[in-house]
Amino acid sequence: MQTTRRMARCLGRLLRLTPVVDRWTPPRRGGRAPYYTFILLGRPSLAPMADLPDKRTAPIDWYLAVVEAADLSDKRYGIKGMNVWPRYGFRARRNLDRILVREIEATGSEAVEFPALIPANEFAKEKEHIKGFDAQVYWVTRGGLSELDVPLVLRPTSETAMYPIFALWVRSHQDLPLNVYQIVNTFRYETKTTRPFLRVREIHFFEEHTCQLDEDRATDRVRSNLDAFARMAGAFCLPYLAVRRPDWDKFAGAHYTIALDIPIGGARTLQIGSVHHYRENFSVPYRISYETATGGRANVHQTTFGLSERLLGAIVAVHGDERGAVFPSEIAPYEVVIVPIPTATARAAIEAATRELADRLARAGLRVFLDRGEERPGAKYFRWELRGVPLRLEVGGRELEGRRASAVDRLGTRSTVALENLETEVAERLRAFDRELMRRAQVAFRESFSVATDLSQLNGSTRVRVVGWCGSEACGHEIEKAIDGALLGVPEGTPPAVEGPPGPCIACRRSDGVRWAFAAQPI
RNA sequence: GGGACUGUGGGGUAGCUUGGUCCAUCCUUCGGGGUUCGGGACUCCGAGACGCCAGUUCAAAUCUGGCCAGUCCCA
Structure with a gap:
């Protein structure tokens, strides 16, 4: 039964019912009052840990609930769109970054880091670019007690921070290609509603910037970036689209933009990255030119490749289910959780055995968590399913006797692992889990x-x-x-x-x- | 940029219309004790909140104003 707040109060008195705001009512539209649901007095509905909203009918509420309940992001910081990375969520982010670094460095890119502040005059050099970002930059206009002569922009992206320096770094054709990336925080003053990972004001940003000899080489770099992303997406188990944006929707200052999009239910899509070909649009105003092999001068052709923690949001949104998050193994904060099932007679033996299993898996390079908490096993299952751990190992009296562990992956596949082959069999289960996760994602993708x-x-x-x-x-x-x-x-x-x-x-x-x-x- | 709405323990909420019966309800959470332990245990004890600042009043979670924060709609 649904009604408005005032009606709820009156009716509640008449009927001796307690009006309770349903925790997961759909988002309010317009100025309308929230919906109220009645429950019997004295029997308020339980709000159990993982009693999530329905993903299909209330995807936004589902997403926000999972992000919070799985301890991926703490949004109580007090500045819109600037959230705290708690330990568990930060582990996922570090794994995400590790994959980005691995794949981009495999293409010959090297890490650099530029300052977060950009002088206003440098920021304004490329006309389209500044027009595109004007409305969403943070300004630093004061240092201590005095006004700054040249106001500073907190980088919304780093073209204008890097390119004056690129002009110094690039002098000869032998300096090319220049392929560098950085993973830093960038800032955009979003006015719309912010969402953890999906739309934030402090962005955890991966950006590759390159300078190439000519337009064709730059086009090759764009291809190379798309190939690198294909490998990254494989690790995320995310099918995606590479789409050349129409001219009116390309990145501010770009010659063209290829965006990476995923469907996320209904007609909705989420852009999770982009690759841009700048041609000479920035190298002309920033004077990034070089001496050619034949003694002439030429401007470099540039590209950029941008990704962010949106990828993490995409992974949650695409793979998650009614029980919570589901992480592909390379992203998962823990790949394996071990839940001991103590019995009255074998408590000490089980304790010792699970410690040894955890040690062995850790030595084999796996991220493993041994849950030695006081909760009962069932409660632990729910918690780790909510948090998206790919594989759970259960060890109790029965397993100990049979020299094995029971394994359940996050998609519900049960199996038995022989302790003597623990490392290889666990790795095998994880690979099978990733394959199945990708298969399911592809089915959903095609149906979108x-x-x-x-x-x-x-x-x-x-x-x-x-x-x-x-x-x-x-x-x-x-x-x-x-x-x-x-x-x-x-x-x-x-x-x-x-x-x-x-x-x-x-x-x-x-x-x-x-x-x-x-x-x-x-x- | 214009408009509407919302703010109560760590999370979710009741109470606000009609100020007093509120040292603020319930669920969850957290700390401690006991009994438990193969899919969300039970029980006992305890902890924890009225966004901020003013104002009205004998009295403010409740009314008024400003600020801050958040949400939605429209450009």
Whole structure:
């Protein structure tokens, strides 16, 4: 039974019921009052640890509840969009970063770090760029008690911090390519609602910046970045789209932008990264030029590759279920949790055995947690399922006797592990878990798309729509209006859900130069 | 930028309309004791909150104003 607050009070008195705000009512729309649900006096509903909102009907509430209950982010800091990384969540972030570093360094990129503050005059050099970020930068205008002569921008991204220095670093063709990245925090003054990991004001940002000899080499670098991302996404078990954004939606200052998008239910998508080709757009104003092999001068062509903790949000949103988070093994704060099941007779033996198992797995390089808490085993199962640990090992009297451990992975697959082969069998279970996680994600991914051939099909769509688009901005905007979202752009490669080439443009019905494109509601 | 709404222990909430019966309810959480322990244990004891600052009043969680924080809608 649902009603408004005032009605709730009156009715509550009449009926001797206690009105209780349902913890997970859908988000309030407009100025309307929250919904109230009645429960019998004296029997308030239990709000158990992992009694999560329904992921399908209330995805935002589900997401926020999981992030909080699984101890991934603490959002009580007191500044909108600036959250605290608690120990458990930070472990996941460190694992995420480890994969980014591993894959980008495999392509010959090296780590650097630039300052967080950028002088206003440097920030303003590239006109499109400053226009794109003007409304969302934080300014530092005072040092101590005095006003600064040159105000400073807290980096929203680091082009304008790096490129004046790049101009000094790059002098000869022998200095190229320059491929460097940094993982730092950046700041954007978001005015819209913020969400942990998905939209924040202090962004945990991975950014690669490169300088190349010419346009083709820069195009190659874009490809190389996309390949690197494919490997990263493999570790995250995340199927994704690489989409060339329409011109009106590209990064401020870019020649073109290839965005990485994932579907996250209904027609909604989440951008989890982007690769940009800058051509000479920044190297001209920042004078990043070099002496060629033949003695002439040329401007470098630049690229960037950006990722953030949104990836973590994407992993939670895509893999999580009604029991909580589900982490792919490479991201999981702990890959294995060991739950001892003490018995009256074998308590000490079980204690000793589980310690030894934990030691062995740790020595084998696995992130393992031995849960020696006082809770009963069942409570521990729920907690670690909520927190998304891929594999749980149970060791009790029965296991001890049989020299084995019972294993249950986060997707519910049960098996038995022989203690003598513990390390290899656990590694095997984790690989099988990742494969199954990816398989499930791919099934859901494919089901997220469907072709639309008429604008009327876009309204209220429950899928990301694949449409024929002639490439004109006017038609693009018409499509965006029809779906109440955005035209994501043209896929790199063949899109899901299609057979053969596109028909006529969904908006203007022209059939020349038509490409497949995605229409969706980005969050 | 314009508008609407919300703020009570660590989390979720009751109480506010009609100020007093509130040293603030219930669930969860946390600390301690006991009995338990193969899927969220039970029990006893204890801890912990009215966003901030003013104002009205004999009396403010409750009314008024400002501020801060958050949410939603529209541009």
